[in-house]
Amino acid sequence: MVIAPDNFKDSLSAIKVASNIELGIREVSPEVRIEKIPLSDGGDGLVESLVWSTNGKMIEKKVTGPLGTTVDAFYGILGDENTAVIEMAAASGLQLVSKEKRDASITTTYGTGELIIDALDNGCNKLILGVGGSATNDGGAGMAMALGAIFYDKKGKAIEIKGGKDLADLDSIDTAGVDDRMKKVEVLAACDVNNPLTGSNGATYIYGPQKGADKKTLDILEENLKNYVKVIKKSLEKEVDFPGAGAGGGFGAGIYAFLDGKLMSGIDLVLDAVEFEKKIDDADLIITGEGKLDDQSIFGKVPVGVSKRAKKYNIPVIALAGETNISGDQINKEGIDAYFSIINSPMTLDEALRQTPLLIEETISQIIRLYNICNT
Structure with a gap:
């Protein structure tokens, strides 16, 4: 399993996002082999x-x-x-x-x-x-x-x-x-x-x-x-x-x-620099994400960049985001098989930023539970 997110702007670096995703996965599947590849589209981080x-x-x-x-x-x-x-x-x-x-x-x-x-x-x-x-x-x-x-x-x-x-x-x-x-x-x-x-x-x-x-x-x-x-x-x-x-x-x-x-x-420059395709060629699932999935996400942002490379190897991709403001058809057509907001109840932006690590862990643990059911 590969974890390859961008940062969640104003909240967590890509490295910390990847670490919180890993914690959520291991809560459900402690034995799974994980490769973490924190990414950037060339901006912060x-x-x-x-x-x-x-x-x-x-x-x-x-x-x-x-x-x-x-x-x-x-x-x-x-x-x-x-x-x-x-x-x-x-x-x-x-x-x-x-x-x-x-x-x-x-x-x-x-x-x-x-x-x-x-x-x-x-x-x-x-x-x-x-x-x-x-x-x-x-x-x-x-x-x-x-x-x-x-x-x-x-x-x-x-x-x-x-x-x-x-x-x-x-x-x-x-x-x-x-x-x-x-x-x-x-x-x-x-x-x-x-x-x-x-x-x-x-x-x-x-x-x-x-x-x-x-x-x-x-x-x-x-x-x-x-x-x-x-x-x-x-x-x-x-x-x-x-x-x-x-x-x-x-x-x-x-x-x-x-x-x-x-x-x-x-994103292409970064993926080449980290030899992304060599690291994913035997992966069963890739989890990516960014702070906000919106209309700009399809223009060179990390999740879509990741999904395009993953499709060469028929690897499913799941994306997490703090906010999702894009139609499902639009983002799914770009190769992201499923996406989820980590926000689980009404809350202010400040509350969401403070709770981002926990929200990521809780969301991904539920996703992995479902993934495991579908693969048994």
Whole structure:
């Protein structure tokens, strides 16, 4: 039996969800062989899940935070000792900036670049980057600066890109000084949004407001990113305004422009990294789940990603969720054979969050009882 859930947002990590599911199973079937594979779709918990699933290690590092001050960040090195997994939010995330200080025009991805450098120093030659949750709108320019790129204005003077506002003065980019080790590094980015870099559905107008940008600031940042697109095309001969480029305040564009990285579906990237199919090929049942099963679940979320891989081997899949807001036909057509909410009585959200471990255990124990009846 395989347990392969995502985190239950604001409640439990994927690792803890998997542990509570195991407790519920063993209450009924203590002898069953269990493989736990906590997962992520590339968002919160990416590092923790991949490190745990591959017997890797966590690395703590002080880096430059979104506002230029020092913050405590982290990344992981997987069990192969060659692959680093980095969540940009760990160094450049919105959670690192208090609400009253949020300002998308002055926040930087420089610290994420510092994490990349540290991973290179630790001998890594492959990077998995989690894109999202950022406080930034600099198109990854800060990250590129940390790696050695130099940005110039129209007078040929080197300028510092400390945030999206500084892209207004940008006229050319020199990447000759980018760390030579990057030429030998494979870069994969977990990206599950299709927002382009600019436009009404781009990085600025869609995500800028939650990062503290008012209407006037949004218009300025949009024009600055348009200039960024032009300069990258002129200096690096790359087109960076494509679907997905707007992820992480334009970090998706930066990954392609400066790292020659490939943007991928987050769940597929994660499943490949943990060698998911090798671990499930003899499983009788897979139990997955996430905090909320809804219309977004069919677009690259963990339960559906798991079910699609499972169907190759005709393995049944059961999903748990704190909330289910999707039609049965819709989710069943995606390969999930049955799904269940863990909520067993009327309760407030706070009550549900506090009781999540127990609710998971109780729900899964009843599911396993039924499963055992059906298989006797």
